[in-house]
Amino acid sequence: MSQNTQSRKIHFISIGGSVMHNLAIELQQKGFTITGSDDEIYEPSVSRLKKHNLLPAEMGWFPEKVTTDLEAVILGMHAREDNPELKKAQDLGIKVYSYPEYIFEQSEDKQRVVIAGSHGKTTITSMILHVLNVNKRIFNYLVGAQIEGFENMVKLSDEAPVIVIEGDEYFTSPLDKTPKFMHYQPHVALISGIAWDHFNVFPTWESYVKQFESLADSIPKAGAIIFDQTDDMLDVIGQKERADVVSIPYQAHPYKIENGKTLLTTAEQGDVPILVFGEHNMKNISGARAVCERLGVTDEDFYAAIQTFKGASKRMELLGSNSEINIYRDFAHAPSKVEATTSAVKAQFPERTLVAVAELHTFSSLNKTFLKQYRRKLNAADVAVVYYNPLTVEHKRLEPISESDIREAFKREDLNVFTDSSELSNFLKKQEWKQSNLLLMSSGTFGELDLNGLVEDIIK
Known part of the structure; x- marks a missing residue:
């Protein structure tokens, strides 16, 4: 593969994906000429693509970027079957790969x-x-x-x-x-x-x-x-x-x-x-x-x-601590992960009160039929909290869910359910933070909650 890659051009459709943008950067560093498009890109992809001059100048799909001198097109999962750039590549007979291929x-x-x-x-x-x-x-x-x-x-x-x-x-x-x-x-x-x-x-x-x-x-x-x-x-x-x-x-x-x-x-x-x-x-x-x-x-x-392995990013990440409190953030969102992570923190510090917060954010977790998979998954927590945003449910075109649906699904009478991130923040700040740990579990952002501010407030 090392022979004269400089003139070799590859175009990425949906360059913002977590693996896609890393692959684009790696191929550029190997000497390929890389171009790409996407209709939405989030952090950290934005900053990393920008740093390597690979961030598309504007969002959207531009069939004119797909030209006969391309060696290949790499298609991301986020693009759709009727993507205009994909159609152009197919019309021109350019080799289209998925990134696994x-x-x-x-x-x-x-x-x-x-x-x-x-x-x-x-x-x-x-x-x-x-x-x-x-x-x-x-x-x-x-x-x-x-x-x-x-x-x-x-x-x-x-x-x-x-x-x-x-x-x-x-x-x-x-x-x-x-x-x-x-x-x-x-x-x-x-x-x-x-x-x-x-x-x-x-x-x-x-x-x-x-x-x-x-x-x-x-x-x-x-x-x-x-x-x-x-x-x-x-x-x-x-x-x-x-x-x-x-x-x-x-x-x-x-x-x-x-x-x-x-x-x-x-x-x-x-x-x-x-x-x-x-x-x-x-x-x-x-x-x-x-x-x-x-x-x-x-x-x-x-x-x-x-002995020196600190964990992958967003996996049981210590956001802040003092002699009496540890605050962790974990990517856990699926039922099995919520259970494993909650149990792990409780077992590590059995004498501390554990306040565990799970955000329901993914398509599955907000699906009324699937919700019951969360049964008793927060049982290891002393104070159990669930946050979800009804707008996300609406946005994903799912059947509305109520607080009582969630309590029933988790099978926990004393479950604290929040749909407003500022109310969640106030609730957490009011807890008695002595010999306690806080665990925040989500693949989302808890409704853009200011985590740094919350951590500072609790630890001081």
């Missing part, structure tokens, strides 16, 4: 490791990258969140013998309803767990499970499937006989908690202090370790490196 083509001669699963995949991928990085290994990667020590979240170099890919089960592109992870054709696949949380994409539990089964069945001879054996459905998929495919089950790494700090207990290395916590992260560490072992990393090197 393009990544596969760039890594056809490498060992491909794919990290999949409903939860934990970003963190497990980040852990593996961190360990490989600390051990000065040469590798390529694609991951969905910002990680400390990595400038860009996509790396495609010619010399790397291996690529580690965070692979999701959602549609590849508007033209291709295959799950993205099927395109990577992994030699090693890790599946972290199966929790049905995208009602709008996979209408039934069976249709959702089938995606992961297909991934496991696609692993070639001499390949490996690594899976969380404590997940009943996944255990069935993982233990299935597959000719010449190694099956590697894992469970939570043994650990202990001392004074709010987690230590991994190991036979050879003794107690290993780490910076992340929670039962779910102990599973993530076991999964990452199994992958690293396949890649030739010794236990000694793994444990030395994992």
